[in-house]
Amino acid sequence: MTVSQIEVGAEVEDLVQRAPWPVLLMDMIRRKPLGAAGAFIVVFFILIAAFANVIAPYDPTANAFDRMHMAPGAEHWFGTDQFGRDLMSRLIYGARTALFVGFVAAFVGSTLGLVLGVASAYFGGLFDLVLQRIMDVFMAFPLIIMALAVVAILGSGIQNVIIAITIPFIPHCARVVRSSALSVREIPYIDAARACGFGHSRIILRHMVPNVMAPYLIMLTAFVGQAILLEASLSYLGLGVQEPTPAWGLMLQGGAEEYAESAPWIAIFPGLAITLAVFAFNLFGDAVRDALDPKLRSQ
């Protein structure tokens, strides 16, 4: 009797899994319209960044001093900046910088946080205490101040910007993951894994990490948006990406200070791009959280 019940359960599950993906996609759009919108914008930005060299109408770094401060029009859809560079091309290439920094910093930061958080919860005791106090010190600084300090030490440049953004992410992710891992730690299968004679690293990486994937993925998606914003902030402050590399924060800085009245489009379009990207990643992150939270999933 028990067996037949399980058979039926498994069959039903197989059926659910076999639904074609367009149906699943439509289902997702209907149930989570905001999340779907976020996902579409994210995909849109990724495509733009990936095919920047195909899409961009002009060379983003080529100065054209006969076309300075041109208003948006047929020739330059978003206008030109103070060096006559096409703003749309710079925005398109800027997406590359933003997404590259955003994804790399978010991935490295949250992954390091994941391992540290799980290890902290698994070992407990003094190791946990010391590690968490170090994390406390890092978290005492606001994200932007921390990043500023790192750039001040390492110097600017895209690599150092990524490091500067990564470091403050680590403790945030580690803290969240640790709290999940603490509860996983108490579930008997971890004891069972120890009773099987597995070593610490195998238990942490194979048995605990996959069970705290939900908070990890949520932190990861949230961090991408934050990293884009941080990169823009650092570039705006002159500590991030340097000219002439196209970066949204840098374009904002050049435009906002001097030409806010005479050529506002120089600042408006990069600002819109930053806003849209961060907004999209946040919506996407919320949808991911809802999808991974078992309490919300059933509704």
Add this chain to the structure above:
Amino acid sequence: MATTCQSWIVYRQVSSIDTGAREILPFRFGYACNALPLPNGVSVTALLEIEDLRTQFFTSAGTVQAVDGISYTVEPGETVAIVGESGCGKSVGALSILQLIPDPPGRIVGGAIRFQGRDLLQASDQEMRDIRGRDIAMVFQEPMTSLNPVLTIGRQLTETLEHHLGMSRPDADARALELLGMVGISDPKRRLRQYPHHLSGGMRQRVMIAMALCCEPKLIIADEPTTALDVTIQAQILELMKDLTKRLGVALIVITHNLGVVARYADRVNVMYAGKIIERGDAGEIYRNPRHPYTLGLLRSVPRMDLPRKDKLDPIEGQPPDLTRLDGGCPFRPRCRFAVDRCATEMPRLEAVDGEHFSACWQADALTATERVAS
């Protein structure tokens, strides 16, 4: 040692008939016999010999003497039951063997655990990891939570095989299939690819047993293996464990509070109370002729179908003692109907009352007469 090898060969034949998986037979023949090199001059009688084991938990409320000087032995192929109520230290005692006590707050503070003549308490972490799962395996109480939800059944089985025996993936897969067949899981091929949530509690416990058996250990510790299962499944699982351990010559320590389990499946019984073993003997002998008031109380508090139906069961009054505040006397004294003055001052030692039957009670001799009168 020789017996282990023989039974192992027998098992290989039996299991290959079961699943028809004859081609996977010749894998690392005979490793089970030389897993632990013995120091010279040590004669091995018992498979496992626990001597005066003390495990304590250091908490803010005080030191909990969870296991307070227990000694027992397990012979190769034998089934030994550890019986007692919740919190009497039976699980802690078993976890101490594999050194799985969470530290802090727990610590093994004294005694010796000799497995094949070698003291496990002196073994390094790496040596312990090699022993766990390969020489001594464990079956946990909760089949619902003892399997990792994100790994397939097959992966959880093959992981141990690859880890301890260095098997290749295809070999391990074939062996996993064979093991699932052995523990009576239908359609094992499909089960290998499924996740724990696809399986019922009884099936999961079968998988746990398969995992415990996969490296052909010499000892399996089953910590209340049937408590979380419903009654019909309990009997099946116990029969399966009994059958497999007998067939493969694996010794089994069953930790339980279910006296029915003990009577039917154990060769010898250790009754624990407040961290101490208070009675030991042959399972049938303890049932027929309990020589400790606690064991007597336990037997009387269980409904029995072979006795005239009474209106009410006869429970043991009172609560088990606070393990942080034990005095020198017998811990069962406040609940004991047979207590005398001496019980308050002196803890009786576990002494032979009748051949292989041991009891730790000043009144052990008086108990026989009283009990006969009562029943």
